[in-house]
Amino acid sequence: MKLASLKSGRDGKLVVVSKDVTRYCAADNIAPTLQAALDNWAECAPKLEALARDVEHEAVPCQRFHEREAHSPLPRAYQWADGSAYINHVELVRKARGAEVPDSFYHDPLMYQGGSDGFLAPRDDIPLKDTAWGCDMEGEVACIVDDVPMGVSSEDAAGHIKLIMLVNDVSLRGLIPGELAKGFGFFQSKPPSAFSPVAITPDELGDAWSKGVIQLPLKIDYNGEAFGRPEVGEDATFNLPDLVAHAAKTRPLTAGTIIGSGTISNKGADGGPGKPVAEGGAGYACIAEIRMIETIADGEAKTRFMQPGDSVKIWMDDADGHSIFGAIEQDVVQA
């Protein structure tokens, strides 16, 4: 099934959306909000699934679904933890500054605790106070889990993944070096992220949900041009269940926890840095990556970070070219 939260109050109003993302039916008689459904998923999910079947068969009155009326599926969440599963991205970061990737990065996932108290809606502007902060997009996949016990295995973690979304993990690259030097991780460098208008159960992906990753390309347009088409199923050092298990090593995870993949990043066909889409490559899911490739090739980055007026679109099509999650579409504006 596909779920969305129409803008309403702090937590939105839960609706079931048709598979083609054109119609919805209110689900607030089952649970007022998506968080409320996740708090009681075992009881709510079968009812929501039944409503989803009715929506598909047009057995209930539906209304037109406008993606712009949707908030992020969880407008605020109790936890947002973002991994960095595509080590190619980390390899490029390190290579650009002449550093090695520690061997441990290939078996111990990178993950940071993100702010989750208020997300942007998928069509919200990205407010930027200072262009020197180096505003960047990061195209990612994320999952929402139910209650996960401490110490869960990666195998068991897979069963706790209840919903999948796309993310634009907005990052302020100019603030990252200073924060990392302080040793306490990202904070000011990670302003609110935005999620896709629709969250889906993994079964909606059919064969494209395999081995804990989506076997489809993520699509990123930047200022109206194709910027990235990376294959989510390729070059993933860790899958989503691995990341859930990592997050739960020393503590349980509460229902509604969101775990992200990190920026999707593919190697080039020759195993080296990936090429731009215009040159036949898979392109990039963030600007930092093309800047690192420019730095490696030419000694300096040419592509600038986002500024007021720039726009980013992130979405995913199924094998038939139909949008699965709706699209994140955001403009950067002066704050």
Next chain:
Amino acid sequence: MKLASLKSGRDGKLVVVSKDVTRYCAADNIAPTLQAALDNWAECAPKLEALARDVEHEAVPCQRFHEREAHSPLPRAYQWADGSAYINHVELVRKARGAEVPDSFYHDPLMYQGGSDGFLAPRDDIPLKDTAWGCDMEGEVACIVDDVPMGVSSEDAAGHIKLIMLVNDVSLRGLIPGELAKGFGFFQSKPPSAFSPVAITPDELGDAWSKGVIQLPLKIDYNGEAFGRPEVGEDATFNLPDLVAHAAKTRPLTAGTIIGSGTISNKGADGGPGKPVAEGGAGYACIAEIRMIETIADGEAKTRFMQPGDSVKIWMDDADGHSIFGAIEQDVVQA
């Protein structure tokens, strides 16, 4: 006024507690949970204050308040961000490993994004899987804010501090070096924290709330003996409004965000490392600190981290010796 959340469901049941922390009256006719009250603070706070006056005057039926029946005031929260305002603690960490404290640490607060999806109740056991993880307490003060706009000044941030609590920020010291080396900050090394049974409005502190810090000692007993009596109002490089402003530099903060002070840490009377309580000093709010002092003095740490069977108590008395927030009392148990 003083508020608590009696254990009930995922978010507890909001009650108003008498100033002497012995009686309570249910407040769920005003707001079912503390988060609900914070979501609508401008409307709820005056009603809760009126109820608090009635509780004080015994004008409403009250029941006996048992601290063990209280969850953390926010059993789960949308944000928990913890500063490190007592740079003496950082100075000792660095000195123990022969490193300098960067000058920036004295004007740019350290802060990490903590997990907030599920806190321990103030009397909950601390589950520990592996003693090699180096389980430690951290005695701290924290505040809860209402909605804070992005870019708020420290002066304006003070007015957004609605409630104050104590915290035991449980830390796994053995996992910290590895996580810091990865550069993404704390994650597995910060399992769930516990907060005091009662959260209070700043006016409850009277003159002891001054300059954005509490002017009273925090009390920490470890295995039944006085371990720390540090003055919260001394050696604070940053006050709570400074930390709120830091957190809000690049994003707004949603109502219910918790901002922590970091481990309270006093210098010794001579400006050097603080002495143990038994030797007339203020002692320590975490075990790491005495270990660092041992390392600086003798080249190695003697005091071990917490193990199953160890217990910690954290509380604060007013000038008349009455407990202000109730007590955090936790035993470490094998998970």
